[in-house]
Amino acid sequence: xxxxxxxxxxxxxxxxxxxxxxxxxxxxxxxxxxxxxxxxxxxxxxxxxxxxxxxxxxxxxxxxxxxxxxxxxxxxxxxxxxxxxxxxxxxxxxxxxxxxxxxxxxxxxxxxxxxxxxxxxxxxxxxxxxxxxxxxxxxxxxxxxxxxxxxxxxxxxxxxxxxxxxxxxxxxxxxxxxxxxxxxxxxxxxxxxxxxxxxxxxxxxxxxxxxxxxxxxxxxxxxxxxxxxxxxxxxxxxxxxxxxxxxxxxxxxxxxxxxxxxxxxxxxxxxxxxxxxxxxxxxxxxxxxxxxxxxxxxxxxxxxxxxxxxxxxxxxxxxxxxxxxxxxxxxxxxxxxxxxxxxxxxxxxxxxxxxxxxxxxxxxxxxxxxxxxxxxxxxxxxxxxxxxxxxxxxxxxxxxxxxxxxxxxxxxxxxxxxxxxxxxxxxxxxxxxxxxxxxxxxxxxxxxxxxxxxxxxxxxxxxxxxxxxxxxxxxxxxxxxxxxxxxxxxxxxxxxxxxxxxxxxxxxxx
Numbered sequence: 001x002x003x004x005x006x007x008x009x010x011x012x013x014x015x016x017x018x019x020x021x022x023x024x025x026x027x028x029x030x031x032x033x034x035x036x037x038x039x040x041x042x043x044x045x046x047x048x049x050x051x052x053x054x055x056x057x058x059x060x061x062x063x064x065x066x067x068x069x070x071x072x073x074x075x076x077x078x079x080x081x082x083x084x085x086x087x088x089x090x091x092x093x094x095x096x097x098x099x100x101x102x103x104x105x106x107x108x109x110x111x112x113x114x115x116x117x118x119x120x121x122x123x124x125x126x127x128x129x130x131x132x133x134x135x136x137x138x139x140x141x142x143x144x145x146x147x148x149x150x151x152x153x154x155x156x157x158x159x160x161x162x163x164x165x166x167x168x169x170x171x172x173x174x175x176x177x178x179x180x181x182x183x184x185x186x187x188x189x190x191x192x193x194x195x196x197x198x199x200x201x202x203x204x205x206x207x208x209x210x211x212x213x214x215x216x217x218x219x220x221x222x223x224x225x226x227x228x229x230x231x232x233x234x235x236x237x238x239x240x241x242x243x244x245x246x247x248x249x250x251x252x253x254x255x256x257x258x259x260x261x262x263x264x265x266x267x268x269x270x271x272x273x274x275x276x277x278x279x280x281x282x283x284x285x286x287x288x289x290x291x292x293x294x295x296x297x298x299x300x301x302x303x304x305x306x307x308x309x310x311x312x313x314x315x316x317x318x319x320x321x322x323x324x325x326x327x328x329x330x331x332x333x334x335x336x337x338x339x340x341x342x343x344x345x346x347x348x349x350x351x352x353x354x355x356x357x358x359x360x361x362x363x364x365x366x367x368x369x370x371x372x373x374x375x376x377x378x379x380x381x382x383x384x385x386x387x388x389x390x391x392x393x394x395x396x397x398x399x400x401x402x403x404x405x406x407x408x409x410x411x412x413x414x415x416x417x418x419x420x421x422x423x424x425x426x427x428x429x430x431x432x433x434x435x436x437x438x439x440x441x442x443x444x445x446x447x448x449x450x451x452x453x454x455x456x457x458x459x460x461x462x463x464x465x466x467x468x469x470x471x472x473x474x475x476x477x478x479x480x481x482x483x484x485x486x487x488x489x490x491x492x493x494x495x496x497x498x499x500x501x502x503x504x505x506x507x508x509x510x
Contacts, residue, residue, distance in 0.1 A: 008156055
């Protein structure tokens with residue numbers, strides 16, 4: 001209370017406090033705003049019989065009568081809907097300025113010049129108006145006291161008008177909050193009851209089903225009155241302690257998604273996914289739950305897993321057989337090469353075994369990496385280069401720098417055979433007795449193309465009179481494979497053999 005220290009009549013203060021307590025009780029019990037405003041006005045008039053009181057509400061800067069039971073209807077109707085302003089009577093001006101307006105004589109006040117005839121016709125001679133302000137200092141109405149005589153307020157009158165305006169402010173703001181809450185609850189109830197998704201409201205500590213929508217009644221097969229007396233543990237087939245632990249995670253917002261087996265009234269168990277979120281209703285912490293049946297999806301997922309497992313088994317078998325066949329073919333050709341007396345035939349057979357080894361290595365890399373369509377160039381070429389060099393009995397100084405670009409299995413197979421042919425050719429024919437053998441292999445990207453350079457420090461060849469066909473079957477094969485991957489081949493042998501191949505990363509980009 002604002003004026004406790006003033007020298008006011010204790011008995012009258014006590015009467016007002018008793019009246020005020022009664023109004024606050026009605027506010028707490030959620031009486032309607034109209035009832036409360038009428039009760040306030042009639043109560044002040046009862047405590048002060050010479051006063052005629054009104055509560056005016058302000059909506060969109062216009063006057064709306066809240067309660068004026070002692071004023072004639074013709075007067076109330078005349079000021080209903082009037083826009084507030086600096087000369088709109090006591091109430092319109094108080095609402096406009098946000099300050100108390102005291103008019104002792106309506107007949108002579110400039111604030112009433114446009115409205116005094118209506119007031120005088122109703123027998124009203126003075127009007128004091130107090131703005132009613134919200135907690136955000138917005139003017140939401142006025143509380144006015146009229147008299148049928150010219151008069152000014154005394155100290156107790158100021159106390160009454162000020163305290164009553166505060167009381168009305170509490171009633172109006174409580175009404176606004178209640179209306180918003182009711183509207184929110186109405187929307188939630190409509191959303192909950194009419195939604196086609198299965199929805200439940202649970203008590204988190206014990207798992208009681210507080211409410212269930214119609215979709216839940218249909219899904220679980222229990223009547224609403226039975227379902228809402230059950231616990232979720234009677235539906236969820238997992239251990240009760242596990243379910244409670246996960247409810248606690250949901251109410252603490254640590255986890256909101258769960259997969260559960262739910263048993264229907266007919267005994268059928270369905271696989272469901274549950275989305276839980278904490279809500280507060282009637283000062284209780286509850287869980288709002290949405291349930292989706294994923295039984296068919298889980299069956300499909302299990303079937304896919306089974307098929308994938310079967311596919312893996314088949315691939316392992318195919319891999320085993322292909323690898324065995326390649327090994328057998330490699331060993332047969334190697335055995336045949338060893339048994340030949342003709343050196344040219346032996347070399348040809350050795351070249352064939354080397355090409356098979358190249359393809360076998362690519363296949364093994366692709367399978368072991370689970371990438372059946374593509375592989376990184378460096379992951380494939382570097383082990384291949386080391387394996388080829390290991391077949392020759394003399395040391396080689398090797399300089400490699402290979403890009404990590406992913407290429408298709410088709411391109412890698414061609415690149416592998418090309419590398420095998422060119423590297424083997426250098427190791428066989430380029431070595432000069434007077435110096436250590438050096439081989440450089442580089443692979444890099446330029447835009448959408450890959451460059452591959454293979455170079456040695458050997459004796460080289462006359463590139464002016466040399467074509468791939470004139471250098472033997474190996475280089476003819478290289479030329480053919482370069483065309484197959486839409487690439488181009490450049491070479492020269494002035495300072496050792498140097499082969500430069502350019503090809504697109506993706507098929508059809510050249």
